[in-house]
Amino acid sequence: MATIIDGKAFASNLRQFIHAQVAQIKEKHGKIPGLATILVGEDPASQVYVRSKAKQTTEVGMASFKYALDAGTSEKELLKLLADLNANDEIHGILVQLPLPRHINAEKVINAIDPRKDVDGFHVSNVGLLGSGQKAMLPCTPLGCMMMLRDHLGSLRGKNALVVGRSNIVGKPMAQMLLADDCTVTIAHRYTEGLADHVKRADILVVAVGRPEMIPAEWIKPGAAVIDVGINRIERGGQIRLVGDVDFASAKEVAGAITPVPGGVGPMTIACLLFNTLTAFCRTMGLPEPVDMGFSLVEGVGIVQELKRAS
Ligand code: NDP
Numbered sequence: 673m674a675t676i677i678d679g680k681a682f683a684s685n686l687r688q689f690i691h692a693q694v695a696q697i698k699e700k701h702g703k704i705p706g707l708a709t710i711l712v713g714e715d716p717a718s719q720v721y722v723r724s725k726a727k728q729t730t731e732v733g734m735a736s737f738k739y740a741l742d743a744g745t746s747e748k749e750l751l752k753l754l755a756d757l758n759a760n761d762e763i764h765g766i767l768v769q770l771p772l773p774r775h776i777n778a779e780k781v782i783n784a785i786d787p788r789k790d791v792d793g794f795h796v797s798n799v800g801l802l803g804s805g806q807k808a809m810l811p812c813t814p815l816g817c818m819m820m821l822r823d824h825l826g827s828l829r830g831k832n833a834l835v836v837g838r839s840n841i842v843g844k845p846m847a848q849m850l851l852a853d854d855c856t857v858t859i860a861h862r863y864t865e866g867l868a869d870h871v872k873r874a875d876i877l878v879v880a881v882g883r884p885e886m887i888p889a890e891w892i893k894p895g896a897a898v899i900d901v902g903i904n905r906i907e908r909g910g911q912i913r914l915v916g917d918v919d920f921a922s923a924k925e926v927a928g929a930i931t932p933v934p935g936g937v938g939p940m941t942i943a944c945l946l947f948n949t950l951t952a953f954c955r956t957m958g959l960p961e962p963v964d965m966g967f968s969l970v971e972g973v974g975i976v977q978e979l980k981r982a983s
Pocket of ligand 1: 813836837838839840841842843860861862863864867880881882883901902903937938939941
């Protein structure tokens with residue numbers, strides 16, 4: 673029976689740590705980190721995400737700056753707003769909620785954010801820094817996955833890691849981070865042949881596809897650490913339920929550890945956004961970073977313990 677990795681509790685610990693750090697910084701330096709969120713349009717799911725991000729920002733004592741722009745906002749207007757926020761000293765992190773309306777070029781917009789304020793880690797400079805093993809702003813979802821893996825496994829060195837999915841926001845950066853932690857990494861996608869055989873060899877399995885319960889327990893290596901990023905809405909027994917990309921009910925009998933859906937990776941994503949905002953603030957202010965996430969955590973030490981020590 674697998675250890676169930678409780679992302680909700682982990683995220684709550686991480687937020688407490690951030691809250692304490694922000695309070696200390698405020699007392700010592702009279703300043704607090706600020707996060708700007710930009711939403712263009714009225715997509716209901718995006719509205720929920722942005723509201724939740726803003727709420728958690730203020731809960732940890734940071735300043736939240738909300739920009740809700742109407743769907744007709746032009747690319748030029750959005751770029752102008754970003755230029756203003758880049759120049760604003762009270763703002764240390766900028767998040768543009770995706771997806772953007774079709775008439776706006778998302779790549780152009782993301783790359784217009786000052787890379788030091790790019791708390792989503794999507795700017796091409798941060799992508800390049802991560803890829804070349806330099807200190808980057810790390811994308812929130814894979815960062816949360818790494819924290820949970822390190823906490824559970826300690827050192828990841830030498831493990832066979834399989835990442836299923838190769839999106840720019842989850843799969844690719846996840847693979848880079850696992851590689852930076854000395855795993856032997858395989859990336860699978862829709863054209864991968866013999867996916868079951870790849871899964872069977874994986875000590876660490878991260879699945880970010882968006883297909884309900886596509887990984888059955890029979891494929892999973894006994895004792896593997898399984899991180900299920902997928903969020904899928906399905907109807908079962910006349911009810912709408914959220915399920916992951918892994919068949920959790922049977923996989924937990926085989927895996928060594930597994931994240932549930934909901935309550936696994938999801939809560940960690942926003943907590944890591946706050947963590948990145950704190951990191952961005954410290955870098956801008958020339959303060960010591962809360963903890964060096966540039967893959968130099970002491971091996972075998974859980975991230976939560978490490979964070980507590982750093983506070
Ligand atoms: P994308 O749709 O951008 O990427 C999905 C990836 O899955 C693609 O690389 C695709 O391959 C691959 N894929 C599709 N079908 C298969 C298959 N049959 N076998 C192997 N690979 C396949 O999704 P995201 O990365 O944005 O998100 C993935 C999931 O994670 C979604 O359910 C999303 O909701 C969830 N998510 C959860 C977050 C959280 O905070 N918990 C945050 C972000 C995402 P190809 O490139 O060849 O098309």
